[in-house]
Every structure is written in C-alpha cells, then in structure tokens.
Amino acid sequence: MNPKEWAEKIIEGDVRAASRLMRDIDDRMPWVSDVMKELYPHTGRAYIIGVTGSPGVGKSTLVDSLIEVFRKKGHSIGVVVIDPTSPFTGGAILGDRIRMQRHSTDSGVFIRSLATRGSMGGLSRSTSDILRVMDAMGKDIILLETVGVGQDEVDVVNTAHTSMIIMIPGLGDDIQAIKAGILEIGDIFVINKCEREGAERMEREIMMMLELGAKRKDGWVPKIVKTEAIKGKGIKELVEAIEEHRTFREDPEHKRKFLQKALRIELLNNLKDQISNRVLEVIGHEEGLTQAVNEIIDGKKDLYTKSEEILKQLLC
Amino acid sequence: MNPKEWAEKIIEGDVRAASRLMRDIDDRMPWVSDVMKELYPHTGRAYIIGVTGSPGVGKSTLVDSLIEVFRKKGHSIGVVVIDPTSPFTGGAILGDRIRMQRHSTDSGVFIRSLATRGSMGGLSRSTSDILRVMDAMGKDIILLETVGVGQDEVDVVNTAHTSMIIMIPGLGDDIQAIKAGILEIGDIFVINKCEREGAERMEREIMMMLELGAKRKDGWVPKIVKTEAIKGKGIKELVEAIEEHRTFREDPEHKRKFLQKALRIELLNNLKDQISNRVLEVIGHEEGLTQAVNEIIDGKKDLYTKSEEILKQLLC
DSSP, rough: OOOHHHHHHTTTTTTHHHHHHHHHHHHTTTTTHHHHHHHGGGOOSSSSEEEEEOOTHHHHHHHHHHHHHHTTTTTOEEEEEETTTTOOOHOOOGGGGGGGGGGGTTTEEEEEEEOSSEEEHHHHHHHHHHHHHHHHTTOEEEEEOOOOOOOHHHHHHOOEEEEEEEEOTTSSSHHHHHHHHHGGGEEEEEETTTTSHHHHHHHHHHHHHHHSSSTTTOOOOOEEEEEEGGBBTTTTHHHHHHHHHHHTSSHHHHHHHHHHHHHHHHHHHHOOOOOOOOHHHHHHHHHHHHHHHHHHHTTTTTTTHHHHHHHHBOOO | OHHHHHHOOOOHTTTHHHHHHHHHHHHTTTTTHHHHHHHGGGGSEEEEEEEOTTTTTTTHHHHHHHHHHHHHHHEEEEEEEEEETTTHSSOOGGGGGGGGGGGTTTTTTEEEEEOOOOOOOOOHHHHHHHHHHHHHTTEEEEEEEEEOOOOHHHHHHHHHHSEEEOOOOOSHHHHHHHHHHGGGSEEEEEOTTTTTTTTHHHHHHHHHHHHOOOOOOOOOOOOEEEEEGGGTTHHHHHHHHHHHHHTTTTSSSHHHHHHHHHHHHHHHHHHHHHHHHHHHHHHOOOOOOOHHHHHHOOOOOOOOHHHHHHHHHHHH
C-alpha cells in the first residue's frame, strides 16, 4: 500500500491500519511522514481534553467515567495515556489502567498507551501525531491522560483544547507549588477524592490563587469541580464545565490563537525529533557514540570540544 | 576577563563568578562553552547524590537533614533543585525550600534552583553544566533534588552517583506503577513519613519488587531506609546507606561503566541543545516561527512539508 492508501484506510476508521501506523510513529519509521501529510487535510475536527495530575489522584478513574458519559451522548472516543514509568522500563506499565479495559470491546472507544522513549526524547511528536491519527479516524473526543511534568509533557498538555488539572486533598505542601505553577494551563480544576478531609480548604486555596494570579489572556475564568470519581459523584458537573469551556473557545479569534500556540509547539518538536535521528546517523549510532564517549573518558577530548566537532559535521 | 580567568576564579571557589556563569548557562550565552572547556580538567571529584520523588514526599526536608550531617563531617556542599513548576511560570517557586535557607549563611553550602525553560528543552544540559561548575568549585558533595518525571529529568537522575528514590506510604495505587518503573535507577529507597500507616507494607512491597525484578547489572542490591525526616529519624541510617553505596561504586570497573552512561547522555543533550539554538536561527526566531505557523494555519503548507523545508536549510 502507498501512503495515500494507508491514509484512506485510516480515514475510513480501520483500526488495524491505524494501530500499525501508531506503532510506526512510535518507532520513528520514515514512511510515517508521508502518511501524515495525506492525513493532515482530514484533521482538525476532534476535541482534545487533557487530563493532567500527579500519580495517585485518580486520573484513570475520571477518564473511565468521562468515556461512559460521552459514549452515552453518542460520541466516539479516543484515549491516549502517556505513561511516566516508561523512561525506566522501556514500556508502559498498565497498573490500574485495567479498569478502563471494560471499554475495550466497545468499537467506539480506541485506547492507546504511549511510552516515552530514547534519550533524545520525542514524546511530544509521537503524541501529536497519534492524536492526529485518531482525529483523522473520526474520533469526536480524545482524552489525553498525563502526569504533566517535564517540558515534553507540558508541550503535550498545551495542545489540548480543554485542560483539566486533577488534584486531591492532603498531598502535602510541595503540591501547592505545583498548583501555583499549573494555573496557567488549567481550564478546569478537579478536586477528586473530595470526600477526603481538606477538600473545602483546597477549593478555597485554588480560588484564591486564581483571584491573585494574572488574568488569563483569553478571558476564560477557570472552573473548579469537586468529584469522587470512583462513585461517579460530580461527573455530571465536570462534563458541564467541559462543555461550557468548549462553547467559550468556539469563538474564531480564540480558535486561531490556540492553533498558533499548538502548531508552534508541534512544529518545533517535529523538527527537534527529526534532527535527533540525523544526529545519531552522523555520530554513527551506538557504536560511534560509545567511541566518542570513550575518547572523552580517556581524556583525548573534553565533552565540549567533541560536541563542537559533531555539530560541524551535521549543520550547514 | 577571558574564559581562562573566569575558570580560575571559579576553581578558587569565587561564588560571584560561579553564580554569574550559572546564570549564563541558564541563558545559553555562547561564551559559556569556552569557560566549561577550561573547567573540564578540574572536575570529576564531587560526589553527586540524586534525591528523587513525587511532590509532597518531603525531598526538601531530607536534603536539609543531609546538608546538616555532611557539614558536620566537614564536607562542602552544593545543592541543585530542579523545579517542576517552572515550565509554567518561567521561574522557580521556592515553596518550602525556605526551610533550607538556614544554611544560606554557611559559606560551605551553595544552593541553586533551576528552572526548566523554553519549548526546546535544555534542562539536562543546564543541570549537567551547573553540576560541573559546582564540582570545579571544589564542592565535595552535590545534592540534586528532582521530581524525576519526564525524560529530561530522568537523564539528570542518571548522572547522579547515588540515586535515592523517596516515597511515602498512602499515595494510592498509581504510585505503585511508578515504583515498579523506578526500580532500575534507585540505589537507595527511602520511605519517608514512616510514622504513617502502611510504611511496613510499603517496605515489604519494595523488597518483593526488588526480589522479583531483574538483578542489577552492577551487582548492587538496593537498600531500603525508613525515615521521618522532619524529626531527624533514620537520617543516620540513610547516610550509612549512601556511604556504603559510595564504597561499592569506587571499584574502577563500575566507575568507568557509570561514566560511559553519564557522558553518553550528556553528550547527546549538549548536542540537542546547541542544535535547538541553531534551529531558531534558521527559522528566524519568534517572527519567522509565527510566519511559518500562519502558513500552516492558512493551509498554504501542511506541518510535515514545512518541517522538511526547514530541515533542508539546516542540515548538511
């Protein structure tokens, strides 16, 4: 099959063709780029919802509840889970993701776990491309679950249309710093496990921070929603908040500004990733890299000089 | 002053010269590389200890306790704190770091907070360079505090000589996945806030995972230490575990293998970062980037074609 035929299959919603392409996106196969060019004109329709929060806050349970609600409304769903464990293990650990599996027999739900891999990064590019494939497949809503720490993940969160930040009461002082830092990307703040002590205090704190912080450029006033996802509590209110934000950002001016921000990040990450592959070629892959490192260890060259030498070979 | 003179000042331990260089490392000033070349032969002596864990586990309190113990032993200390909030705010939020400030009047302690910045990353390079500056200043021990999520941060953790993973009981199921994933980089596992319910169970779980997991290539059997850092409990045992690991890894073969791994990461990140700067030049910085993005939004070119065009200008 040529790139055009692959693209056609994916646009028709062929799960096997899409899965194969996604695997090859992960593996940085060169043919991917030609298929992506074909898919590009068929994208831009899906609504991407970011679900971001520290480990243990219940992201998967929330995603599971949202799938259920959106399915009942007749939407087709894509789910992309970015697994923070993967840099260490080389593969995603499923953990309590298993809960979500009850949707796996539903052909309207397509779930994909994404590993971060390789020392040259590339998470953002893979994720953007995979979101775009799901978009081309005709998924109405794509849920993007991530821990949201690290530049790569932040880039990813920034490409979501609605960003939810999930928190729970009683995670200690350090988390407050995160909250303050995360203000700028949160369209909706979810206090999950809200039956726990401290939920009201947390709500007041977030409100205070929102009031004290700089007004958002787009004029949106972030919502705060309390949930107890495991019991389905607050999910209705959460969905309403999402829909309210969606309506708000349908405004053409907001839409263009958002696209500018998202495409800027995506273009840079696409470049970064392609260049990384070229760097490895110039160095001579693993073997050449080992040799370069040994030269540095044996004191033949310092790190900075060696780096300059490689750059001279690579760049115009 | 020329690069050689800057380097000499830093090697003499001049705090102002070092601070200035570190700021310029952060800002990617071109002169930095020449000073780093001069410093390079004077590095390799400091012992780097990674302190990694989710927000709220008490990293800062532990670091504070370790500073106290190591100072009493007569060591000079450097502390590098990587702040996960910074991608959002553009600067470090100090939060409960203030506790550490009691050491700020001690000339034997040098504390530096590091922001992750810019959509093209660069955290790893900055951190490696800053660790190397502290090393050249003659710091005996450098404590590196980080959340440890995201490839960039994992790279950083991998350059520590002893890696401590900090956990607390009762952070939920998701954290279990992280623990399993983090096994491979933890030399010492610290269960902090060990007065909490579930500490013993957590200890058993970690032990079990260590037994079930693949044996480490270097032969080290990770230690588990329980602490209540806020009360100083378990700190003596923690320091003993660190010293035991340090003795273990003095073996020349281990040392070379470690250096190979660490320099490999550092070389790649140095390249990546320098290339990023060059990419921005080729695109035409902010203005050129905005123009490129608008071309994509207006449908003149798709993302993938535009990316290829830029690469052609950049690479040999």
